Amino acid sequence: MPGWMDRIAGTHTSSANLAKERLKLVLIHDRTDLTSEDVDHLKDELMQVIRKYIDIDPGEVSILVNHDGREQRLVADVPLRAGQRRRVG
Amino acid sequence: MAAKVITVTSGKGGVGKTTTTANIAVALSMDGAKVVCLDGDIGLRNLDVVMGLENRIVYDLVDVVEGRCRLRQAMIRDKQNSELYLIPAAQTRDKNAISPSDMVRLCDELRPDFDWILIDSPAGIERGFRNVIAPADIVLVVTNPEVSAVRDADRIIGLVESEEKGPARLVINRLNSSMVKRGDMLSVDDVTELLAISLIGIVPEDESVISSANRGQPVVNDTKSRAGMAFRDIARRLRGEDVPFPPMEVKDDFFKKLFRVN
Numbered sequence: 319m320p321g322w323m324d325r326i327a328g329t330h331t332s333s334a335n336l337a338k339e340r341l342k343l344v345l346i347h348d349r350t351d352l353t354s355e356d357v358d359h360l361k362d363e364l365m366q367v368i369r370k371y372i373d374i375d376p377g378e379v380s381i382l383v384n385h386d387g388r389e390q391r392l393v394a395d396v397p398l399r400a401g402q403r404r405r406v407g
Numbered sequence: 408m409a410a411k412v413i414t415v416t417s418g419k420g421g422v423g424k425t426t427t428t429a430n431i432a433v434a435l436s437m438d439g440a441k442v443v444c445l446d447g448d449i450g451l452r453n454l455d456v457v458m459g460l461e462n463r464i465v466y467d468l469v470d471v472v473e474g475r476c477r478l479r480q481a482m483i484r485d486k487q488n489s490e491l492y493l494i495p496a497a498q499t500r501d502k503n504a505i506s507p508s509d510m511v512r513l514c515d516e517l518r519p520d521f522d523w524i525l526i527d528s529p530a531g532i533e534r535g536f537r538n539v540i541a542p543a544d545i546v547l548v549v550t551n552p553e554v555s556a557v558r559d560a561d562r563i564i565g566l567v568e569s570e571e572k573g574p575a576r577l578v579i580n581r582l583n584s585s586m587v588k589r590g591d592m593l594s595v596d597d598v599t600e601l602l603a604i605s606l607i608g609i610v611p612e613d614e615s616v617i618s619s620a621n622r623g624q625p626v627v628n629d630t631k632s633r634a635g636m637a638f639r640d641i642a643r644r645l646r647g648e649d650v651p652f653p654p655m656e657v658k659d660d661f662f663k664k665l666f667r668v669n
Contacts, residue, residue, distance in 0.1 A: 332589075332590025332591065333590065333591050334587070334590050334591060334592055334593050334594065334597065335590065337553075337554050337593055337597075338593060338597045338601065340554065341554055341557055341558065341601050342601065344554075344558055345558065345561050345601060348558065348561060348562060349561070349565060385603070387603040388564070388565075388568070388603045388604070
């Protein structure tokens with residue numbers, strides 16, 4: 319239970335907010351049949367492929383399943399390393 | 408007349424499908440429309456007791472499908488409203504006794520004589536679900552503002568879309584506004600944001616729903632009941648009226664928290 323300090327400051331997470339956040343994740347996985355491990359594997363394999371062609375920083379890559387209404391979308395954000403030159407040959 | 412077929416479904420059991428079906432049916436018949444309810448929950452019938460018609464059953468839906476009686480013989484007239492009928496489910500059979508095409512044929516036979524056909528669904532996503540979804544023109548998904556009910560509603564909404572019966576419309580049942588205000592229940596906005604379908608009704612938690620069902624009198628007949636009013640509003644929206652939703656709960660702000668005694 320949150321204390322009175324938390325209540326006054328509004329810093330505690332209500333059970334409704336917790337429910338909403340948990341459901342967001344559950345519904346993404348239910349709708350796509352993707353577990354979070356699947357997403358991790360997808361990310362690893364995708365990075366291997368990309369790194370064959372371009373130099374990237376694996377720590378900066380983000381792969382997310384976003385939803386817009388009932389539409390799901392896989393969004394990959396892959397920043398290239400600074401000073402990247404196109405490799406020839 | 409060419410009736411519209413409304414299927415009321417949910418995925419999860421116990422969220423109020425049967426109550427919703429009975430009350431919307433009564434509300435639709437209140438302005439003189441001809442309405443027939445079908446209990447699609449073969450083996451676990453309940454629409455008859457909620458409507459108070461359990462003592463009048465002679466034939467059921469499976470009897471009609473298997474040719475033991477004519478359609479008219481299985482139709483039970485409501486006690487109060489002469490334009491409202493029920494076709495009960497069989498109690499001693501299971502969902503495999505009928506097929507989706509049986510349900511389509513049955514509804515097509517009823518369509519010319521009615522304005523609305525309401526179908527109550529069994530819980531679950533298997534054969535029973537496919538039976539009741541096959542003839543639907545409009546699908547209503549009932550949920551409660553709870554994690555398990557919302558999750559199952561999402562699954563059902565996806566199935567309704569894949570059967571090309573979408574978009575389904577949402578009924579949020581048993582909303583407790585004081586719990587929402589305390590932050591202990593998902594709000595209407597939370598649920599509609601998660602499920603991303605349009606809302607057709609918000610039914611507040613109301614003890615008179617249970618006491619009315621005890622008497623076999625759907626709560627919509629009770630003019631003082633808030634739940635009854637919510638069901639009447641759903642019926643008006645189905646008829647195409649633009650009925651505003653009652654004002655939403657406001658989330659507590661800092662000052663309300665400050666002055667509330669816990």
